[in-house]
Amino acid sequence: MTARADWIILDACIWTGAPRDPVPGGGAPPLPDAMALRGGRVLAVGTRDDIMNLQGPETALISAEGRFILPGFVDAHTHLLAGGLQLFRVDLRGATSRQEFTQRVADRTRVTPRGEWILGGDWNQADWGGEFPSRQWLDERTPDHPVFLQRMDLHIGVANTRALERAGIDRNTPDPANGTIDRDPETGEPTGLLREAAMRPLLGVVPDVRPEDARAALRTASYSALTRGITQVHDMGAVHEPRESWISLDMLETLAMEGRLPIRVSAAVAMADWRRAAERVALRGRGGGRLHWGRVKAFVDGSFGSSTAWFHDPYTHLPHSRGTVVTDLDELRQNTAEAVAAGLQPAIHAIGDRANDWLLDTYEAVIRANPGRDLRLRAEHAQHISSGAAQRMGELGVVASIQPAHILDDAPFIRERLGEDREGRSYAFGDLDRAGVPLAMGSDWPVSGLDPLTAIWSAVTRRIPPDGTPACVADEGEGGVWQSHQRLTLDRALRAHTLDAARAAFLDRETGSLEPGKRADFTVLSGDPFSLSPARLCEEVAVDATWVGGVRAWRREDPAQAPWAGVES
Numbered sequence: 001m002t003a004r005a006d007w008i009i010l011d012a013c014i015w016t017g018a019p020r021d022p023v024p025g026g027g028a029p030p031l032p033d034a035m036a037l038r039g040g041r042v043l044a045v046g047t048r049d050d051i052m053n054l055q056g057p058e059t060a061l062i063s064a065e066g067r068f069i070l071p072g073f074v075d076a077h078t079h080l081l082a083g084g085l086q087l088f089r090v091d092l093r094g095a096t097s098r099q100e101f102t103q104r105v106a107d108r109t110r111v112t113p114r115g116e117w118i119l120g121g122d123w124n125q126a127d128w129g130g131e132f133p134s135r136q137w138l139d140e141r142t143p144d145h146p147v148f149l150q151r152m153d154l155h156i157g158v159a160n161t162r163a164l165e166r167a168g169i170d171r172n173t174p175d176p177a178n179g180t181i182d183r184d185p186e187t188g189e190p191t192g193l194l195r196e197a198a199m200r201p202l203l204g205v206v207p208d209v210r211p212e213d214a215r216a217a218l219r220t221a222s223y224s225a226l227t228r229g230i231t232q233v234h235d236m237g238a239v240h241e242p243r244e245s246w247i248s249l250d251m252l253e254t255l256a257m258e259g260r261l262p263i264r265v266s267a268a269v270a271m272a273d274w275r276r277a278a279e280r281v282a283l284r285g286r287g288g289g290r291l292h293w294g295r296v297k298a299f300v301d302g303s304f305g306s307s308t309a310w311f312h313d314p315y316t317h318l319p320h321s322r323g324t325v326v327t328d329l330d331e332l333r334q335n336t337a338e339a340v341a342a343g344l345q346p347a348i349h350a351i352g353d354r355a356n357d358w359l360l361d362t363y364e365a366v367i368r369a370n371p372g373r374d375l376r377l378r379a380e381h382a383q384h385i386s387s388g389a390a391q392r393m394g395e396l397g398v399v400a401s402i403q404p405a406h407i408l409d410d411a412p413f414i415r416e417r418l419g420e421d422r423e424g425r426s427y428a429f430g431d432l433d434r435a436g437v438p439l440a441m442g443s444d445w446p447v448s449g450l451d452p453l454t455a456i457w458s459a460v461t462r463r464i465p466p467d468g469t470p471a472c473v474a475d476e477g478e479g480g481v482w483q484s485h486q487r488l489t490l491d492r493a494l495r496a497h498t499l500d501a502a503r504a505a506f507l508d509r510e511t512g513s514l515e516p517g518k519r520a521d522f523t524v525l526s527g528d529p530f531s532l533s534p535a536r537l538c539e540e541v542a543v544d545a546t547w548v549g550g551v552r553a554w555r556r557e558d559p560a561q562a563p564w565a566g567v568e569s
Helices: 048-052 081-085 100-111 135-139 162-165 197-203 211-227 242-258 271-284 329-341 353-369 388-396 406-418 429-434 452-461 491-494 499-503 534-540
Strands: 007-012 034-037 040-048 062-063 068-071 073-078 118-123 147-151 157-159 179-183 190-196 231-233 264-270 291-299 346-350 378-381 401-402 439-441 522-525 542-548 552-557
Touching: 007 048, 007 135, 040 048, 048 522, 062 068, 073 211, 073 439, 081 118, 081 242, 100 118, 100 135, 135 157, 135 162, 135 190, 135 401, 147 162, 147 197, 157 162, 157 197, 157 264, 162 190, 162 197, 190 197, 211 231, 211 242, 211 552, 231 271, 231 329, 231 499, 242 264, 242 271, 242 291, 264 271, 271 291, 271 329, 291 329, 329 353, 346 353, 353 388, 353 491, 388 429, 401 429, 406 452, 429 439, 439 491, 439 499, 452 491, 452 534, 452 552, 491 499, 491 542
Parallel strands: 007 062, 073 231, 118 147, 231 264, 264 291, 291 346, 346 378, 378 401, 401 439
Antiparallel strands: 007 034, 034 040, 068 522, 147 157, 157 190, 179 190, 522 542, 542 552
C-alpha cells in the first residue's frame, strides 16, 4: 500500500541539494515544484501531478506561492553557548571610539548588581583606529565590578583592575606558556590586555554559567539560528574553558530529552577531555535525533586578527613575530592519535600556513595508523595555507571547515600583514575546491554573524563593500573584488552549507539534502538565488520559513506579505 503524505507542499521551486542533481539554469530541467512529507521525513519530491498521487484523506496541502525551498542550512562551526550568552552580555561590536566602548560598558553597570562580573565583548580595535583597549579605559567607569571583555575572535581579552586582582595577575605574574600578559613598557604593570593562554587564569575565576542561564542562552541561540534558515549546527564548545563545553553539552542533552531543542546540534568538547568523551560514547552511544556528540576540538595557533596565527615567515607589520602556537604540540599530536583510535572525530583549529602544515603532517600520520577507516578529519578555518597545501589536503581527504564571512573582517589588511604572496593563499576556497577538498561552511558565531546568506554571498562574490556600506548590499560596481580566482560557484557554496557540512559531522545519511527518507529539515527563501546576480543575493532574498523534522519551526512575520501557509481547498 502506498504511503500517504502528512503534508504536501505545492507551487514551490525545490533545490534538493542531492549530489546527482543538475545545477539550475544552463539548459538543465526545471526544478521540482512539489514535495510530500510523512512522519517528519521527506516522502517524495517531484512534479505536482506525481506528488498529488500521495494525497490521503488526512493530508494537509500548503502552497509555497512560488518560493524557493532548499535543505536547511547547516552551520559547520559555531560556539552555541557563547553566542547565546553574548546576546545577554555587553555587545561592543561596531563601537567606533574609546568613548563609545566605555559608555556601553558603563551602561551595563546600572543593571548589574555591585560586585558581579560584567562580561561580553566582540570588540575590534580596527573599528576605532587600531589602539588596543586597556584597564585604564575601564577602571574609572567600572569601580565596583570585575570586567572582562573579549575581542571578536575570542583570542584576546581586556580586563579591568578589579578583575586582574581577582585572578591574581600583577606585575610579578610571569607570562604563561603560549600566552602573553601585555605590560606597560615603563612600569611593567599589566595593561589589562591578555592574549591566548594568559586569559585562562582570569576565566578560571569567572563563575560557571548557571544552569538557568545556559538553558536560556542555548534556547535563544537556537531560535536565532532558525530565523536565519539554519536547522543544524556543529557546536565547537568553549574556546578557552573546557568545563563550559560540558555545561553546554549537558544542558543540550536535557533540552533534547525534554523535546525543547529547536535545532539539530552536533556537539564537541575539548580534545584534552577525549578520555571522558570516549567514555560517554562507550556508555551512551553518540546521541541521536536532535543531539549528537563524539567530536573533540583543539587549537594549533591563535588568530589572524590578533596577529597570533602561526606562519612560516614573519608578519610584515611585526617582523619579529611569526605568531604562536597555543598548545603543547607534542601533547596535541598524541591526543589526536589516541582520540581517533578511541573512535572520536578531531576538529582542530589552524589559521596560519605553518599551523595548517603541522596539522596535515599530524593527520597524515593518523590516516596511516587507521587504514580503511572513514575518519573525516577536520581542519577548522584553514584560512592561510602554504603552496601545495590544498592539493595535499585533497589527497588526504581532510575536511576544510571554512567561514567566508571572516573575509569581510580580514581582507582589508591581509596584504599589509602578510605581503602579496601570502595574500594570494588566504581564504583560498577556489584552490581547495579545485583540489577536491571537502568543504564545510559555517559562521564561527559569535566571532562572526550567524547568517548563511552572508557567508554564501562572501564566498561567491569575494566582494569587499566600500566603507559604510553594509555587507551584501554593494552594487556590482561598488567596492572591490578580492582574489576573484578564489570564488566558489553558488551551487558549490550552497552544498558546502548543506549536504557537505552535514557530511562533516557524519550526519549526511539523515540530513543535508531533500531526498526521500531523510529528515524533512528545509529552508524556505523568498526568491530563487540562482536567478539573481550574486552581488544582490542578500538584498533580494530573505528566509521566510524554517522547518525541522517536518514541523514549521519559524516563519517570518512580514505585514507586507500575505502568510504563505494558507491551506488549499
